[in-house]
Amino acid sequence: MVDQSDFPVSDISTPSGAGDQSTGPLSSAPLSTELLSRYAGPCPRYTSYPTADRFVAMQGDDGSAKPWHALKDVETLSLYVHIPFCRSLCYFCACNKIITRQYGLASSYLDNVLKEAQWYRDRVARAPVVQLHLGGGTPTFLNDGDLRRLMEGLGEIFDLRIGDDVEYSIEADPRTLEIETLDTLRELGFNRLSLGIQDFNPDVQRAINRICSVEQVRALTEGARARGFGSISYDLIYGLPGQDVASLEKTVDAVLDLAPDRIALYHYAHLPHRFKAQRLIDSDLMPPPAEKIAMQLAASRRLTDAGYVFLGMDHFARPDDALATAATEGRLARNFQGYTLMPADALVGLGASAISYSRDGYWQNHHSLKEYAGAINARGEAICRGWQLSEDDRLRQWLIMELMCHLRLDKRVLEQRTGLPFADGFAPELARLQPMFDDGLLGQTESDLFVTERGRWFLRNAAAAFDTYLHGTEQSALYSRVL
Numbered sequence: 001m002v003d004q005s006d007f008p009v010s011d012i013s014t015p016s017g018a019g020d021q022s023t024g025p026l027s028s029a030p031l032s033t034e035l036l037s038r039y040a041g042p043c044p045r046y047t048s049y050p051t052a053d054r055f056v057a058m059q060g061d062d063g064s065a066k067p068w069h070a071l072k073d074v075e076t077l078s079l080y081v082h083i084p085f086c087r088s089l090c091y092f093c094a095c096n097k098i099i100t101r102q103y104g105l106a107s108s109y110l111d112n113v114l115k116e117a118q119w120y121r122d123r124v125a126r127a128p129v130v131q132l133h134l135g136g137g138t139p140t141f142l143n144d145g146d147l148r149r150l151m152e153g154l155g156e157i158f159d160l161r162i163g164d165d166v167e168y169s170i171e172a173d174p175r176t177l178e179i180e181t182l183d184t185l186r187e188l189g190f191n192r193l194s195l196g197i198q199d200f201n202p203d204v205q206r207a208i209n210r211i212c213s214v215e216q217v218r219a220l221t222e223g224a225r226a227r228g229f230g231s232i233s234y235d236l237i238y239g240l241p242g243q244d245v246a247s248l249e250k251t252v253d254a255v256l257d258l259a260p261d262r263i264a265l266y267h268y269a270h271l272p273h274r275f276k277a278q279r280l281i282d283s284d285l286m287p288p289p290a291e292k293i294a295m296q297l298a299a300s301r302r303l304t305d306a307g308y309v310f311l312g313m314d315h316f317a318r319p320d321d322a323l324a325t326a327a328t329e330g331r332l333a334r335n336f337q338g339y340t341l342m343p344a345d346a347l348v349g350l351g352a353s354a355i356s357y358s359r360d361g362y363w364q365n366h367h368s369l370k371e372y373a374g375a376i377n378a379r380g381e382a383i384c385r386g387w388q389l390s391e392d393d394r395l396r397q398w399l400i401m402e403l404m405c406h407l408r409l410d411k412r413v414l415e416q417r418t419g420l421p422f423a424d425g426f427a428p429e430l431a432r433l434q435p436m437f438d439d440g441l442l443g444q445t446e447s448d449l450f451v452t453e454r455g456r457w458f459l460r461n462a463a464a465a466f467d468t469y470l471h472g473t474e475q476s477a478l479y480s481r482v483l
């Protein structure tokens, strides 16, 4: 469920004195359904800036400047590997995946991923890999032998580390992950496990074709803890067919009983015209928008009442989790896996549709398996599109991540960078943000623009005001709704 179009941000310390920015329970942050509805329209998630839909055609090395040339200078590196295979189709799914029972496909795909890794051998500095993430699809579709082959192959090219000072994570499907595989994963250096739960209600599970019991999840959670996984996170989804407030609350209660370290509570965007799998969902079972908002409020309140810290957008963490501490201390950063403590200087994404970044921009691989394999076999890489950052892009990228991670903007930094008073340099943006100021979602001091506690629900709306490429276009129809 990781949105692999996230982007990094440096861990920039922020000034104090910017008002209401505590990470307390929602009881002090009243939200109304009317307010939520008003900001619920389509909006990018800002996992990159510019957003991935802006990327343009980009070829491999052809003599011109490319964003991957900056890989030579990195001091820390992040790796992402996309494993697109799944054994069965979940009807809500919008990921780039292949449903198959033919294991041979995965094995030859892995050959190509390792070939692609070789292409980076002379293009990237030998920098410690502080983060590694296997996403999908279902990375644990790979058997233990191929998981080992993947990590050993990557280890020949990149400086992989083992220990608590790195974050190596894997997305797993609790329906198919074997307890014994947890031993292999720990041995290979994985210390974070992300389990896709979505909902425990049997009717909802039937409606989305994803049957998974609480007991399966409990066994894996306890097994992972016993083996020393430092962080276990669950993905939940609200707005699924057949869900209502009462059923979602029961799921949240079951989740609280299992006490994962981190929880992502995603909104289900029903876009059957774009995602074929979603056409298998009975639209009569879809909850109406008002019910979805009530679900989001109810689930979030239950999580925060139980002590989870709301990090922003759709992420929660236990108060003793390092991310929660970082949030209260203003040290949160963001990368492809969402909020993090360890942003790297660059990310190399391997596999079909994977996105990479460096300080100079983004580049993305072909989506389809056929095109990916063809490109790797022809030239060793599969890059098809990307974006070289301009100075203005860099400024807005920094600014949007400041809002997303630190919930504030230091106007003085922006004034230094633009040479203009903040109110002049960002007059159109401030005009777009005026309704958010009026609704008490944003505030200002002389030195800062800040997000209020209840404004944390609307971070992407605030970010959108600074998106040069969004305004004056008709693109909003392409994005999922906030709620």
Ligand code: SF4
Pocket: 001, 085, 086, 088, 089, 090, 093, 094, 095, 097, 136, 137, 138, 173, 196
């Ligand atoms: S297992 Fe994950 S990636 Fe595969 S179909 Fe289900 S939701 Fe999509």
